[in-house]
Amino acid sequence: MSVSITQAIRGSFFDIAATVSHPRQLPEQARYIEDGLLLLNGGKIISLQRWEEGQHQLTDAVIVTDYRGKLIVPGFVDTHIHYPQTEMIGAFGEQLLEWLQQYTFPTERQYHCPDYSAKMSAFFLHQLLSNGTTTALVFGTVHPQSVEALFSAAEVLEMRLIAGKVMMDRHAPEYLTETPEQSYDQTRELIERWHKRGRLGYALTPRFAPTSSPALLAKVQQLKTEYPDTWMHTHLSENPQEIAWVIALFPDHDGYLDVYHQYQLTGRRSVFAHCVHLAEEEWDCLHHTHSAIAFCPTSNLFLGSGLFNLQTCWDKGVKMGMGTDVGAGTTFNMLQTLGEAYKVGQLQHYKLAAYEAFYHATLGGARALDLDDHIGNFTAGKEADFVVLDPAVSALQQMRYANSRDICEKLFVLMTLGDDRNIAHTWVNGKCVWQQQKEEKAA
């Protein structure tokens, strides 16, 4: 072999081999190797194969990390999360617009302070890693220093993380607004410094249409033209009142999505969080423009926003990934997020099977972020981000896991009963960057 093996990991592996256009294709793409061997060269995957087939490649110089008894899956991809809402997770009693005014804006104000931003960035990334999430698309606050702190911390961890400072110039407290020109200048500066630095990427981040004047949206469009390989990350059709507000604010546009679309903010690297109440032509527009959706079930339930339609998403051929949407979401944990996604499906007679759920949380999420050439499964050449799951950390899980018939059912047990206790180790770019402390583990 021409590349040298720097790491070898033995355990059970599960991933989805290729992206699909329909969930019925997933069983044939689902790959489960009960006794597998993953070989790495630095941060890259050399191969994943059955232990008995691969072990001859190992020389005495290679130490095998033995995770037998554990289940190793690609690192989770969180396609929508607000790091400056970590400390307000689970805020009581409001739906979207009041929730922003009452809780979100005062909380985000604190990120004016670089030290506070640095402290919370470290906390936030620790939450991601301790929940097995290795890639996220992250909202900062309007303050450039919020994103500066987050990128700095993620760079040290070598995470593939995409983030951006919020852009907003109206309908928010003065302490969180800016002029379109300031927004352009500060964003541009951040892009120049952070976009494509190591594994980091920059996302243009207009909060949502209501906090964006036409002049601000024109600046976002200008930046997207100047930096076409940046991402665009915003909210869309989360809540009926929000939609009515957008229509009132932008009477010349043909609906909510059309506001973004007319400013050319749809496209392959555009990610729209929520999309709970899309009109038919909005689904079509997302499809035609290769835009993606972040489905955030715990948030949609917690804020009472509504039920995302998984069936329509497949039927319309729109890319989709999972988002926790902390702080409106109630957990950083992707297993719990998938469990809630199942419930959203059930309320609409949609059966979210475990293969599909794990696809959305890994390769599907990577595709939604246009990163499926880099992450999302164990394909040779991809970056070595993965999570080592302890499949049964409680007596109840042990019982259910033991009486599950196949890997699909075992994965379903994980997404129904699992939480952060099931995350044993998290690897980023070929290194174990987090592991469960013994005293943190349930017996």
Add this chain to the structure above:
Amino acid sequence: MSVSITQAIRGSFFDIAATVSHPRQLPEQARYIEDGLLLLNGGKIISLQRWEEGQHQLTDAVIVTDYRGKLIVPGFVDTHIHYPQTEMIGAFGEQLLEWLQQYTFPTERQYHCPDYSAKMSAFFLHQLLSNGTTTALVFGTVHPQSVEALFSAAEVLEMRLIAGKVMMDRHAPEYLTETPEQSYDQTRELIERWHKRGRLGYALTPRFAPTSSPALLAKVQQLKTEYPDTWMHTHLSENPQEIAWVIALFPDHDGYLDVYHQYQLTGRRSVFAHCVHLAEEEWDCLHHTHSAIAFCPTSNLFLGSGLFNLQTCWDKGVKMGMGTDVGAGTTFNMLQTLGEAYKVGQLQHYKLAAYEAFYHATLGGARALDLDDHIGNFTAGKEADFVVLDPAVSALQQMRYANSRDICEKLFVLMTLGDDRNIAHTWVNGKCVWQQQKEEKAA
């Protein structure tokens, strides 16, 4: 004082002082004592008061159990749960009727075996206690030995537990059905042996109308007449297909509830699980007959049954308690169940505040079971069932707990971010019967 103090517990206490007819009355009934002293005489509560007021009553002979830093609340009341579905929790992909056929009936078959029933009873009660649940209304299987095992195990623990063997004579596999006469005889024998033995109670348990012939329902009615202080526990209006089936099976009745009502199975000790799709006159009938509802949010979401209407329940003056409904429910944990109840509320623009949620899980549940004279809060003379909560067992909880303004917000954090890790100790009848193992606790 005439009664001697056998136990003294110091810590922060929260309960609801009295039952209410409207949630707006809850803040004035909510009782929070930051530094409190609970005095017990055996299994009974002598008093709860502020430490500085009560400490003079302590003699040297009384050892004070010091739970300072913890939050002590009345033991949780689970008004609907199936113990023989523990091992099938989180079974994939079906709504109610198919789920019964595919998963439930084959699982329940195993409870034919007394040893298996005994093993699972112990496991089940351990799950309840480790989640802070001290009272439950429990479905067995059709086999008397299932209930025999459960009562035997609960008696040792001195739990106030109500259970019954399932009664069903049709529309189920032959191995789970019986004749009305067998059902009557076996139930009668169990009532004679277990009803009002110590703290135990017996519930007549026809599974639901579709598995009950008119002859079987007549036998249930006969038993209820012969033993008027037994409970009656069944399902009602969980799923649209189920309702249509009942209407087809009982064409002479005026809807689903009317089947039970005509056999005089409504009443003060009747508990109907789910009630997701009630007609106006069914709400009225539940009110007039003083019947109660078990609201099971995780189950209703997991099976896609629908959204229980909390607002209507208050408006109609129907008693209600929380049910986990394991195994259709996805957790034994009442905190998580309350978190899901909040989401069900939010989807209907109902704000389930923490006082109300904890009321439903404690005193309200006790009232639904007609046990509010015995359990549900720290009123003098009541039985000493309570749970010692560790309010912040993770870094995220610590952050949220610290920035919560009052006890109501702190309780809300518990019901949004909490799980079994927050249960530190569970006391039943004046004794600590379960405690979190150090190695089971998150750092």
